[in-house]
Amino acid sequence: MPARQGQPGESGEAGRDARPASPGPGDVRDAWSRLAASSGAVARVDDLLAALPDPLARTAGQRAELAAAQDAARALRTRFLDAHADAVYALLTEDRTVDLRIDELLEAAAGALPGLVPDAALIAAERGRVQADKEGHEIDQGIFLRAVLRSPYAGSHLLDAMLRPTPRALALLPEFTRTGLVETESVRLERRDDGVARLTLCRDDCLNAEDSRQVDDMETAVDLALLDPAVRVGLLRGGEMTHPRYRGRRVFSAGINLKSLSSGDIPLVGFLLRRELGYLHKLVRGVLTDHPGQWHSPRVEKPWVAAVDGFAIGGGTQVLLVCDHVLAASDAYLSLPAAKEGIIPGVANFRFTRYVGPRPARQVILGGRRIRAAEPDARFLVDEVVEPEDMDAAVERSLARLDGAAVLTNRRMLNLAEEPPDAFRAYMAEFALQQALRIYGQDVIDKVGRFAAARPAPPDEAAAAARG
Structure with a gap:
C-alpha cells in the first residue's frame, strides 16, 4: 500500500486529530501479547472452538459455555482498545502516512497483534457457512472498528482512506x-x-x-x-x-x-x-x-x-x-x-x-x-x-x-x-x-x-x- 502524507481531508483539522501520548508500536504489541497471555481468555475461546461440534450441532450447555468464554475475550479486547486504539492505529498505518481501507486495516491488525481480531483464515472459513452456522468472528471486527472510529485521530483518517477511489x-x-x-x-x-x-x-x-x-x-x-x-x-x-x-x-x-x-x-x-x-x-x-x-x-x-x-x-x-x-x-x-x-x-x-x-x-x-x-x-x-x-x-x-x-x-x-x-x-x-x-x-x-x-x-x- 503506497504511503501518503497525512492531510486534513474531509474529517477535520490535522492538528486537532494529533495522536495523544500513548505506547509506541513495540510497546503496544507487547502490551496486547502480555494481556492476552495473562488472561487466557482468547486462548480459551480457541480451545473451545477446536473441541466443540459445529454450531448447529451443539447442545444448549455447550452454547452457553462458549458464549461465556466469548464474552470474556470480547470484554478483554474492548478494554485494551479503549486504552490503546490510537497506538494500534499508529502502528498499522505508520502514524497515518499509509491509507488502509477497513478490510486492509483488519488484515494488518490480525498480523501485527494476533488474537485481537480474527485472521483471514477464520473469516474465510466463516464465509463458506450459512449465517446460522457461523461462529460470529465478525463481532470481534466490530469491536475493533468501533474503537478506531471513535477516535478523532484514527477514525478521521480511516474515513478519509475509505473516500479514496478504489x-x-x-x-x-x-x-x-x-x-x-x-x-x-x-x-x-x-x-x-x-x-x-x-x-x-x-x-x-x-x-x-x-x-x-x-x-x-x-x-x-x-x-x-x-x-x-x-x-x-x-x-x-x-x-x-x-x-x-x-x-x-x-x-x-x-x-x-x-x-x-x-x-x-x-x-x-x-x-x-x-x-x-x-x-x-x-x-x-x-x-x-x-x-x-x-x-x-x-x-x-x-x-x-x-x-x-x-x-x-x-x-x-x-x-x-x-x-x-x-x-x-x-x-x-x-x-x-x-x-x-x-x-x-x-x-x-x-x-x-x-x-x-x-x-x-x-x-x-x-x-x-x-x-x-x-x-x-x-x-x-x-x-x-x-x-x-x-x-x-x-x-x-x-x-x-x-x-x-x-x-x-x-x-x-x-x-x-x-x-x-x-x-x-x-x-x-x-x-x-x-x-x-x-x-x-x-x-x-x-x-x-x-x-x-x-x-x-x-x-x-x-x-x-x-x-x-
Missing part, C-alpha cells in the same frame, strides 16, 4: 473517460454529451436487491462518475426488470438481499460497512484525491439525482437520503423494514429524522410503516412526485437544474451543516459493533430464513418476498 475504478477510468460507458454485473454507467453520468441499477432478476457484488459495482461506478471531468451531474435509477411480477417495468431497489444474508453472503466488512463508508459516503462527500488542481479541496464532488420507479425498500430508501434531488412516480412507495428483519437500516437512523421528524421516523423504522409517494409525508423525502409516464421528462428537467457552478459549493456547505463529519464518525463507530451483533442475533437468523424462503406473496408484498 483500485478497480482507477483501472477502469481511462476506458470510461474514452468511451463514456462501463457495464458491470450489477450496474450500467453511461456518460452522454450533456455531462450527466447515468448510473442504472440492473439486477433485473432480483429487483435490484443488494449484495456484495452490487456494493462493489456501485462504488466503482460512483468513483468513475466523480473522477471523470466530463461529468457534471449524476443520476441514479433502476432499470427494467425481468422478474415475473415486474417484467418490463423499472424498479429502484428492493433493499438488502435477504437470501444472501441467510446464506451467509452479507459480510459485515465487505457489505454492511463498506456500503456506508464507501459509495454512500462518497455520494455525500465525494472522492478524496491528490490532484494538484484540487488544492482548494482534496475532494471531488458532484450533485446527484435519484429517480424512484416502483419502490425504494430498505437500502433503496437509504440511498435517497444522500441525494440532492429525488423524484418518485406517483405509484411508488418507500420503506425501511430493517426492524422487521432484525437489523439496523444503515445510517438511516442518523439521517431519517432530519428529513421527516422524530415521530414519522419511529413509525417507519420501528413500526415498519410504508410511505407512499402520493401521501403528504412523502414530501419530506421526495422533491417531486410525477405520473409514471412523465418520469423521463421530469428527470431531465431536474438534471438541468442541478447543472450549475454554484450548486457544488452550496451542496458542500449544506452537507457540512446537516451532517458534520464528526457526528457521522461517531454514529458509524457504534453502528460497526451494533450491526455486527444484530446479524448474529437468533431472531435475525430465524427471520431472514423465513423471509428468504420461497413463498407465494400478494402483489403489494412481492418486492419483499422476492428479494434475492
